[in-house]
Amino acid sequence: MKNTVSKDTIEKWLKGWSLSRQLPPPIAYKSGFKVEVGYPNQKTRYVFPTLNDDFIQLISSINDPWVYLKVCASSEEVKSQISGKWEIQPQGYMMSCSHSMNISDSSLHHDYQLEYESYNSTCVIKIMTKDGELASTGRLVLVNDLAVYDRIYTDNKHQRKGLATFLMKELEKIALSKGVVNNFLVATEAGKPLYQSLGWKIESWYTSIVIPGIKPGSKR
Template identity: 35%
Template sequence: MIAGARLLFAHLHLSLMTSSRIDPKLVLAWQAAHSIGRGSPPPVLDRGGFRVDTHSEKETKRWVFPQLCDGLRAVADEIVAPRHYLKLCGTDEELRSALPARWQIQPINYFMLASAASADTRPLPDGYRVQVDRVGPVARASVFAPDGELAASGCAAETDEVFVYDRIETAPAHRRKGLGVAVMIALGAAKRSAATPQLLVATDEGRSLYATLGWSVLAPLAAAVIPELEPPR
């Protein structure tokens, strides 16, 4: 695992108050692996949450808070510019209660843990093939259609603490063929340590798919952003 995240583990204090739903160390481990998978800077501890200074086209900074706290409220009061995201391991209502009106709640996601091995071993449809490529701690699985088109893909990043799945996507023309399941199984096979917890963040729609593969919800993951101002017409 990256050195910065190791130092954060060493400096987590009781003031973080482990939530009854999710351990802050697990949130940090997910955020660290997620950053590796996306090529983002490592997370840093900031007012009870974990901040990533992404500085990407769509996002300037992101905070993930294991629970509602005064630090989240302070960040929400301080930030007035768009492209800053606040995320909370909690409900939309909990997050909304801590935000000034300028913040806009985003669709709810779910923090999930693999609690059982998948029993789904269905074969790929005729003509489809799966390819797995690995560079360092990051694995990528791609499913190609008979004509060579990319039909589904996903990636995973592995650290000493966790194995994190991300960006599991199936092209619209190839859905309902079990390709998302094939991507998950292919990535899982690339996992180097059988003991490492497997984590992901799912949309409301994806939650049902992952539940069939033996995943359980640890906590809802609420998110908010200050929307971009529309240009004058």
């Protein structure tokens, strides 16, 4: 798979990712970007458009746990560059959609209702049960001409009911209302088939590595 994600697109996506999580914006770091995340299990993240010398130098210079290095390359490519102290995370995929999603007319089942929130240029849609239980949720951040979809989630108990598809369509409506037609997200292996069915295409592998430490809350 050939990486077709530009550095400019990665910067916009990472800015949206940071806004969605109420984190500081990304800053340039050599040929990539850096975000000070500050979570117990993710202190910092570095993101690179390609597997290059800057990425490889970071691999050898970092010894602290919970610093994530992320790159548009396959896990097999990255695996050949790392030592045993690094742990490869499940394969991810950068995906885009520059046309209306392939979604036929859909409606939300009467057992569910929509809730909307917004913060930091982030629009949040929640699909709730009548009892107030969160069934599905997702976020959309508009960064210039790019619509960043983030934290798309459907509870296991509510899967296979079309909620994720309905959610994506509602998020798309927000982007279209602002005249934004270029959509972007990072998918997991599990989420990739859904997005592909909606007309999204894979632009690049997206691989993450980290030196694991003691998980927050664990006993030594």
